[in-house]
Amino acid sequence: MCAQPDTKPGLxxxxxxxxxxxxxxxxxxxxxxxxxxLSVPMVLEMAMESLFAVADVFYVSQLQYNDxxxxxxxxxxxxxxxYSIAFGVSMGVTAMVARRVGEKQVSDASVAAMQAxxxxxxxxxxxxxxxxxxxxxxxxxxxxxxxxxETGSNYTRWMLGGNITIMMIFLINAVFRGAGDASxxxxxxxxxxxxxxxxxxxxxxxxxxxxxxxxxxxxxxxTIGRGIGVIYQVFHLLRGKGLIKIHRDNIAVRWDIIRSLxxxxxxxxxxxVIQSASWIFLVRIVSEFGSAALAGYTIAIRVxxxxxxxxxxxxxxxATLVGQNLGAGAPDRAExxxxxxxxxxxxxxxxxxILFLLLAExxxxxxxxxxxxxxxxVRCLQIVSLGNVFYAYGMVIMQSFNGAGxxxxxxxxxFFGFWLFQxxxxxxxxxxxxxxxSGAFAAIPIAESVVAVVAILIFRKGKWKEVKx
Numbered sequence: 001m002c003a004q005p006d007t008k009p010g011l012x013x014x015x016x017x018x019x020x021x022x023x024x025x026x027x028x029x030x031x032x033x034x035x036x037x038l039s040v041p042m043v044l045e046m047a048m049e050s051l052f053a054v055a056d057v058f059y060v061s062q063l064q065y066n067d068x069x070x071x072x073x074x075x076x077x078x079x080x081x082x083y084s085i086a087f088g089v090s091m092g093v094t095a096m097v098a099r100r101v102g103e104k105q106v107s108d109a110s111v112a113a114m115q116a117x118x119x120x121x122x123x124x125x126x127x128x129x130x131x132x133x134x135x136x137x138x139x140x141x142x143x144x145x146x147x148x149x150e151t152g153s154n155y156t157r158w159m160l161g162g163n164i165t166i167m168m169i170f171l172i173n174a175v176f177r178g179a180g181d182a183s184x185x186x187x188x189x190x191x192x193x194x195x196x197x198x199x200x201x202x203x204x205x206x207x208x209x210x211x212x213x214x215x216x217x218x219x220x221x222x223t224i225g226r227g228i229g230v231i232y233q234v235f236h237l238l239r240g241k242g243l244i245k246i247h248r249d250n251i252a253v254r255w256d257i258i259r260s261l262x263x264x265x266x267x268x269x270x271x272x273v274i275q276s277a278s279w280i281f282l283v284r285i286v287s288e289f290g291s292a293a294l295a296g297y298t299i300a301i302r303v304x305x306x307x308x309x310x311x312x313x314x315x316x317x318x319a320t321l322v323g324q325n326l327g328a329g330a331p332d333r334a335e336x337x338x339x340x341x342x343x344x345x346x347x348x349x350x351x352x353x354i355l356f357l358l359l360a361e362x363x364x365x366x367x368x369x370x371x372x373x374x375x376x377x378v379r380c381l382q383i384v385s386l387g388n389v390f391y392a393y394g395m396v397i398m399q400s401f402n403g404a405g406x407x408x409x410x411x412x413x414x415f416f417g418f419w420l421f422q423x424x425x426x427x428x429x430x431x432x433x434x435x436x437x438s439g440a441f442a443a444i445p446i447a448e449s450v451v452a453v454v455a456i457l458i459f460r461k462g463k464w465k466e467v468k469x
């Protein structure tokens with residue numbers, strides 16, 4: 001009897017398949033294999049997105065004045081509202097596209113993708129108008145002093161005025177993820193971030209006769225990098241070989257689908273607006289303790305984002321698997337996929353948390369030599385990383401709700417967890433009990449852990465399996 005050849009692809013071959021983005025059916029076969037093929041490009045994609053945050057703050061910190069780093073912190077806290085809208089609509093389009101792909105209705109998935117682009121363009125134009133006209137007022141509202149306004153208002157104006165690049169990268173990548181074409185989304189962020197890393201020092205410090213723009217240069221470089229990434233995405237939608245294609249037959253505006261998408265996205269946007277607003281309040285509380293406190297907090301949070309965003313890649317993989325398997329009529333497989341992805345994510349972020357606890361000073365000192373900024377940054381990194389295991393599970397379960405089209409449940413959980421719990425707790429610990437910045441930092445892992453536990457308990461009930469998209 002002849003030995004049968006091993007038809008199971010080895011780890012290296014699976015890795016190559018994941019990065020290349022070979023077309024797969026994620027509603028069949030092993031769940032571990034499906035998670036691996038989807039999560040590898042998604043994790044790498046989000047790792048590239050996290051480099052935007054780290055690269056900007058690294059180069060700007062070399063300017064040797066705290067107001068420059070504080071400018072990024074204040075502007076990013078406002079930009080979280082833009083990210084919230086982009087994330088929210090992205091959740092809606094990922095759920096819709098994934099469900100249509102699972103039902104084998106690829107042409108309908110392409111129509112939904114086009115409507116998402118129309119929604120994103122309209123929203124970004126409104127945000128750009130407000131940012132260009134009221135940059136100084138926005139920074140003042142966030143607690144910026146005269147010195148910060150002088151050095152940072154143009155940074156804020158560039159970032160808000162060019163927010164269409166943020167919106168489009170998130171939305172179009174969400175289309176690719178929903179279709180299972182995660183490798184295209186990954187390559188988009190590789191291109192955009194690679195350009196940002198090259199352009200950042202050029203625009204910030206100048207080169208030869210090329211002028212130095214200071215902190216404003218970081219915004220210019222980021223906007224250019226993301227803009228070219230969007231051009232790359234559009235090229236693939238028009239000329240690519242993926243499932244989703246844009247052509248004359250599906251560019252018509254479909255108000256029925258836009259209304260459905262906005263309804264589906266409202267919950268997703270709401271949950272991130274709630275979470276982002278809580279971060280804005282945290283920044284506002286920290287800013288009361290001076291620019292050094294704000295700079296230390298900004299550096300630490302950028303380092304945390306560097307690891308949290310790749311973990312979101314695993315959560316996004318879970319959302320795609322849940323959506324496609326529900327579309328294929330396999331709710332039990334959808335649930336198993338979510339629990340398995342959460343376990344893998346917990347192992348990853350748990351390991352990262354241990355590293356942060358042990359190496360916090362070495363990590364933060366890479367970005368600053370100011371003793372006060374260093375001390376606050378180390379303290380923030382260590383305190384926040386205590387909740388890593390809960391973050392890991394919570395983000396996967398929340399995204400699994402969204403992938404199923406149940407955006408309402410995470411919105412309610414976020415409202416109670418962040419607005420009614422985290423914000424008051426941060427104020428009490430930092431101000432009333434005089435814990436200073438550390439009090440605000442401590443509220444983050446406490447609230448995130450509570451949110452994760454509640455999400456897990458509700459997810460186990462299984463009502464998300466009955467949501468229609």
